[in-house]
Amino acid sequence: MQYVRLSLIAAAVLSLAACNKSHDNAAANDASGAATSSSGDVVVKIGAANPLTGPFAHWGHDSDDGVKLAVQEANAEGVTLDGKKVKFEVVSEDDQADPKMATQVAQRFVDDKVAGVIGHLTSGAAIPASRIYSDNNIPMIAASVTSPAFTQQGYKNTFRIIANDQQQGQALAKFAIDDLKAKNIAVIDDRTTYGQGLADDFAKAVEAAGGKIVKREYTTNSSTDFMAILTSIKGAKPDLVFYGGMDAQAGPMVKQMRKIGLTTPFMGADGVNTAEFPKLAGNDAEGTYASTAGAAKEKMPGFASFNDKFKATFKTDIQAYAPYTYDATRVMIAAMKRAGSADPAKYMPELAKTDFDGVTGKIQFDTKGDIKNGTVTLYQLKTGNWKVLEAGGAAKAASAAS
Structure with a gap:
């Protein structure tokens, strides 16, 4: 970076x-x-x-x-x-x-x-x-x-x-396609080793699962203005926007999404799943999906x-x-x-x-x-707090044997 x-x-x-x-x-x-x-x-x-x-x-x-x-x-x-x-x-x-x-x-x-x-x-x-x-x-x-x-x-x-990010990308893509029924997905990354690699793994997994990447955009890990790329994405009418990057950009990004009327669900990974993200995004953060490359704190x-x-x-x-x-x-x-x-x-x-x-x-x-046996856990932001997603009474998690 x-x-x-x-x-x-x-x-x-x-x-x-x-x-x-x-x-x-x-x-x-x-x-x-x-x-x-x-x-x-x-x-x-x-x-x-x-x-x-x-x-x-x-x-x-x-x-x-x-x-x-x-x-x-x-x-x-x-x-x-x-x-x-x-x-x-x-x-x-x-x-x-x-x-x-x-x-x-x-x-x-x-x-x-x-x-x-x-x-x-x-x-x-x-x-x-x-x-x-x-x-x-x-x-x-x-x-x-x-x-x-x-x-x-x-x-x-x-x-x-x-x-690792390959495991995160696969778990997030599977959830997006199977659970959220998102078929047309826009992907943004911050061009860092972490952000771009994660976005690439997510995009590959989406396409492997039958989804389509309708827009691929890029920013930097120091940017604060995302209006141009978000306007371009809005025109593609995605079912979901995925961001590979950190909370410092994800917070302003989701606020600007809502400002231009892009109400599509927003998803990130462990770089977004922080206590700081809802502070940066305010009420616009509500409903965001994200993961952690590990077990839920409760687990x-x-x-x-x-x-x-x-x-x-x-x-x-x-x-x-x-x-x-x-x-x-x-x-x-x-x-x-x-x-x-x-x-x-x-x-x-x-x-x-x-x-x-x-x-x-x-x-x-x-x-x-x-x-060995790394775990990926999925979350959704509800009333300002990250909540583990439940499926069938158990935490929505993917166990990934190394």
């Missing part, structure tokens, strides 16, 4: 300076890269890469907080690796959901000798960053990256604890207690992926404990063998690093 910044270089320099200052205060590194805290504990650094500024900052801080909560609990528990007590430290970096910035963040993590990375938030940032982590043998666990390409690169260090085995802890710690509601970044961090630390080491070469094989019961459910990886 590309963003226009007044001074990208200045922002990167300031971020690096602040990060280095924080590390100087927390731990001292010796020539080998090992570090000790002021208490004498060995410091194990875990990188957390998210957009902490810009239109997706609410997602980024939510994900960052999930990592921090898991690390706080691990430190309170007290972990010993290779006979030495360790203190985990979260190194948070702002990748701005931008591919170029993400590679800079990745290199900073390499230079900072992090033991592993949780992130990045977006597919567009994670995929280019993953090459740098692979080259330097640093494990990364993605908690929100849904592009199928992420785990199709042949890297041994990439893992994902959530379903997560550990969500209730996690939600209580999260709110008590951060004084805010969960946006989307905090339960997943929390689980990803716990999975990484559990692999280190089994290996008795935070050395990636020693604990990465243990990551591949993960069999973990997390807040979000059972976590196991296939040979590509994808989660």
Whole structure:
């Protein structure tokens, strides 16, 4: 994803300076890269890469907080690796959901000798960053990256604890055709790795199910005016409008749809299924359909207690992926404990063998690093809240074995 910044270089320099200052205060590194805290504990650094500024900052801080909560609990528990007590430290970096910035963040993590990375938030940032982590043998666990390409690169260090966009696109298309009886569908995407890939998978699945894509339009992940493409779509008289992109554009988009009299149902995926979307779209959001690449919160085995802890710690509601970044961090630390080491070469094989019961459910990886038996859940926005769609008395969900 590309963003226009007044001074990208200045922002990167300031971020690096602040990060280095924080590390100087927390731990001292010796020539080998090992570090000790002021208490004498060995410091194990875990990188957390998210957009902490810009239109997706609410997602980024939510994900960052999930990592921090898991690390706080691990430190309170007290972990010993290779006979030495360790203190985990979260190194948070702002990748701005931008591919170029993400590679800079990745290199900073390499230079900072992090033991592993949780992130990045977006597919567009994670995929280019993953090459740098692979080259330097640093494990990364993605908690929100849904592009199928992420785990199709042949890297041994990439893992994902959530379903992918191919699975989301198929589930959404099936629901659109079978349940909503939509035959003529318009598709818009934001030209990002995530948005375009999701829209492509959805469109393919629609056509495979006998539907027709009557209009295909494009925007960007920084646009706010969609009148021209929506007017073009209105002329095609679609039964449904699908958007591959994030809530920051989906909110204004659906408002503008209603403004020009386009009353067609609106559908998105996990980028739209957020607490922020109804705030951005207001009453015009009502009735929107969306998915999540995972189980409904109500179906997560550990969500209730996690939600209580999260709110008590951060004084805010969960946006989307905090339960997943929390689980990803716990999975990484559990692999280190089994290996008795935070050395990636020693604990990465243990990551591949993960069999973990997390807040979000059972976590196991296939040979590509994808989660086994990923789940897609469908929702509709009703009276300002996302409600799980019911079918036959059970949650409308698609189980997708990897």
